[in-house]
Amino acid sequence: MSSSLTFDRVSRMFGQSEVLSDVSLTVPARSLVALLGASGSGKSTLLRIASGLDAPSSGSVLVDGQDASAVPAENRGIAVVFQKPLLFPHLTVVDNVAFPARMAGVTRREARSQALEFLDLVQLGGFARRMPGQLSGGQEQRVSLARALAAQPRILLLDEPFSSLDSRLTDDMYELVGKIRAELEPTIVLVTHDRREASVLADTIAVLDEGTILQHGPVPELHYQPATRAVNRILGGLNEVPGHAAGGFHTSVLGRVRVQPGVPDGPALLVVRQEALRLIRNDDGGTSSGDEAPTGVVTEVKSMGAHVLVRVRVESAPGSGSTAVESIAVELAGAPALRAGDRVGVSLAGGQGWVVRA
Amino acid sequence: MAPRARALLIAAPAVLPVALVLTGALVAALLQSLGLLPIIGEPEFSTAAWDADGELLLATGISVYIAAASTVLSVVVGFLIAAYVLTSGVSSRVLAVLSAASVPIPHLVAAGAMGLLLSDAGFLARVFGMPSGFPGLVGGRGWGAAILEFGWKESAFVALVLVGSMARSAGGLCEAAATLGASAKQRMLHVLLPLALPALGVSALVVFVYTLGSYEAPWLLGPVSPEPLPVRAVRLFGSIDLTARPEAMATALASVVVGLAAIGAGLLLLRRVRGWR
Numbered sequence A: 001m002s003s004s005l006t007f008d009r010v011s012r013m014f015g016q017s018e019v020l021s022d023v024s025l026t027v028p029a030r031s032l033v034a035l036l037g038a039s040g041s042g043k044s045t046l047l048r049i050a051s052g053l054d055a056p057s058s059g060s061v062l063v064d065g066q067d068a069s070a071v072p073a074e075n076r077g078i079a080v081v082f083q084k085p086l087l088f089p090h091l092t093v094v095d096n097v098a099f100p101a102r103m104a105g106v107t108r109r110e111a112r113s114q115a116l117e118f119l120d121l122v123q124l125g126g127f128a129r130r131m132p133g134q135l136s137g138g139q140e141q142r143v144s145l146a147r148a149l150a151a152q153p154r155i156l157l158l159d160e161p162f163s164s165l166d167s168r169l170t171d172d173m174y175e176l177v178g179k180i181r182a183e184l185e186p187t188i189v190l191v192t193h194d195r196r197e198a199s200v201l202a203d204t205i206a207v208l209d210e211g212t213i214l215q216h217g218p219v220p221e222l223h224y225q226p227a228t229r230a231v232n233r234i235l236g237g238l239n240e241v242p243g244h245a246a247g248g249f250h251t252s253v254l255g256r257v258r259v260q261p262g263v264p265d266g267p268a269l270l271v272v273r274q275e276a277l278r279l280i281r282n283d284d285g286g287t288s289s290g291d292e293a294p295t296g297v298v299t300e301v302k303s304m305g306a307h308v309l310v311r312v313r314v315e316s317a318p319g320s321g322s323t324a325v326e327s328i329a330v331e332l333a334g335a336p337a338l339r340a341g342d343r344v345g346v347s348l349a350g351g352q353g354w355v356v357r358a
Numbered sequence B: 001m002a003p004r005a006r007a008l009l010i011a012a013p014a015v016l017p018v019a020l021v022l023t024g025a026l027v028a029a030l031l032q033s034l035g036l037l038p039i040i041g042e043p044e045f046s047t048a049a050w051d052a053d054g055e056l057l058l059a060t061g062i063s064v065y066i067a068a069a070s071t072v073l074s075v076v077v078g079f080l081i082a083a084y085v086l087t088s089g090v091s092s093r094v095l096a097v098l099s100a101a102s103v104p105i106p107h108l109v110a111a112g113a114m115g116l117l118l119s120d121a122g123f124l125a126r127v128f129g130m131p132s133g134f135p136g137l138v139g140g141r142g143w144g145a146a147i148l149e150f151g152w153k154e155s156a157f158v159a160l161v162l163v164g165s166m167a168r169s170a171g172g173l174c175e176a177a178a179t180l181g182a183s184a185k186q187r188m189l190h191v192l193l194p195l196a197l198p199a200l201g202v203s204a205l206v207v208f209v210y211t212l213g214s215y216e217a218p219w220l221l222g223p224v225s226p227e228p229l230p231v232r233a234v235r236l237f238g239s240i241d242l243t244a245r246p247e248a249m250a251t252a253l254a255s256v257v258v259g260l261a262a263i264g265a266g267l268l269l270l271r272r273v274r275g276w277r
Helices: A043-051 A093-103 A108-121 A137-150 A167-184 A195-201 A219-224 A229-234 B003-033 B055-087 B090-102 B107-118 B123-127 B144-179 B184-213 B216-221 B229-237 B242-272
Strands: A005-014 A017-027 A032-036 A058-063 A078-081 A155-159 A187-192 A204-209 A212-218 A240-246 A249-252 A255-258 A266-271 A277-281 A295-303 A307-315 A325-333 A343-348 A354-357
Touching: A005 A043, A017 A043, A017 A212, A032 A043, A032 A195, A043 A078, A043 A155, A043 A187, A078 A137, A078 B144, A093 A108, A093 A137, A093 B184, A108 A137, A108 A167, A137 A167, A167 A195, A187 A195, A195 A219, A204 A219, A204 A229, A212 A219, A212 A229, A229 A266, A240 A325, A249 A266, A277 A325, A307 A343, B003 B242, B055 B090, B055 B144, B055 B184, B055 B229, B055 B242, B090 B144, B107 B123, B107 B144, B107 B216, B144 B184, B144 B216, B184 B229, B184 B242, B216 B229, B229 B242
Parallel strands: A032 A187, A032 A204, A078 A155, A155 A187
Antiparallel strands: A005 A017, A005 A058, A204 A212, A240 A249, A240 A266, A249 A255, A266 A354, A277 A343, A295 A307, A295 A343, A307 A325
16 A cells, blocks of 8 residues: 655754754655655655654654654654665565565464465565675665565665765666566655756755755756755756846856746846757857857866766857856767867757846 | 695794693693692502592583573673674664673672672672571572673673674664564574574583683582582682692593583584574
8 A cells, every 4th residue: 555755844953953844745645756855854864754664843744644753663654775784684586585474473384385475476485584784785775665565565665775876876776766667566665865866856856055945846847947046956958058047048158048928027047958959060160050040168077977968158159248157067968079169059949048136 | 835834834933832831731631630740758559539429420510500500601692692682773873882891891890799789688688687587598509609700701702702703693683584484582582693603502612611621700600519620620729738739630521521522522513503604
């Protein structure tokens, strides 16, 4: 059975330091919400409060609308997969997974039988008799996930469980989480500092910074319509172009760009994803082709594996009345033949921009 | 040079003198106990010191009883203290400090304090108005005061060993167990106790062997007769009757034999405990 989880104005003080401040967030049943933030942002504290391992200084935690603040961790029906697998070293793999059932009073035989089903789910059925010390890091984390699922929790909390795995194992674990969601439909809260992980796994992302939730919304919304500069930066946005908003348009070195409705007139930052920009190159090294795209000079070309990050020094268009110069980042697929000093045009895909307060 | 040979060579300056002194002392004690190294008179082989009217067997039984009871008490109390310290918050630190504070107190002082506390005219008896039925813990047949003294001192030792061995893992594993539905009692029995078993076994062995050979507490707090092995050995060794020396040596050697047997059996058992190797 999957349940909804609600944090209602949760705060947590450690001495004089406020780690969480008035956090309110609802995780609908059967959804996967990622809590994304840097180290020290309070995301793990929020998870510990949800699981009952820590108590809020004020506010409450609701499970299916019922206040769970006074319910001890063992009775909440909320299982946690921690950053470390935390397998019991004195128990075999199957007995680790059978642990929740044994604690609930199920016979050893029945508990092991159920445990084997969960081990099969994480594709470790053949490792049942091994001791935890005989497993690799990825296998240990799979067992840890199977053990948490074997508790048949109403809500599953994942506290950076894949952060110590290599990229191939991490991708395997993402597949596994997808499979588990399809088969069991649990409610999941994922804590992570990895925006890619949050984007790959989550239905919605809540961005946490210095103990407060800055924005909670679907993955594309957070990337392309961030509420603040901080959200843009946490989601990996590299461009915040200063300019002026007026009449539904933003004017900057990138030219006059249509922005979201309801933006008050005045100074504003145009946030534009580096992946949403294109470069237009003139073979003669002159300005861009006649589409009025702003132009600039390439200052850096940095390889990012299958992509390259190009930094372009963009100047205000002649006759615009401005002398502003901005460095704009553009991420391109493949290996474009660009070098520092090349002159290029910069264009915004779709022609639609998003501004936040300066 | 092979690493093992190098390690042995490095340890040799410390190990060899100890081994020489220990072997020499044990051989000399054995020879004296068999009448082959008398203080006075001619050497004459005799096993009389080893079966003096069953007194040695009785002393061995008493010593094993005191050591076993003290070990059980220390292990149980030490484990409970460690479990509390490892799973509780600020208040547990006070308990940890109190436990650690009792470790450096000498057993002689502790035994004296226990006598003043528990004797039939002691502090507790006076607090309760000198009741006629106050239990005969000091000088009584059950060796209660001596066992309590050992239990008090050694439980702190056991707790320190357990806290040291489990400090890094116990907290996280107990939290994981709690989120998997284990109650506080289940966490103690199914997580902490199995985790503690190797360290608990080793510290139990240390406590058993120590209390088996410890002299002060049984001497101060036990009855005059019968005597446990160390009390008997010291009395006979210090006797003005020099012909009692073989019995003193036999008594001392009996405690060595029992101690070695306990260590051997204990190590065999510990090998079966997962996580020990």
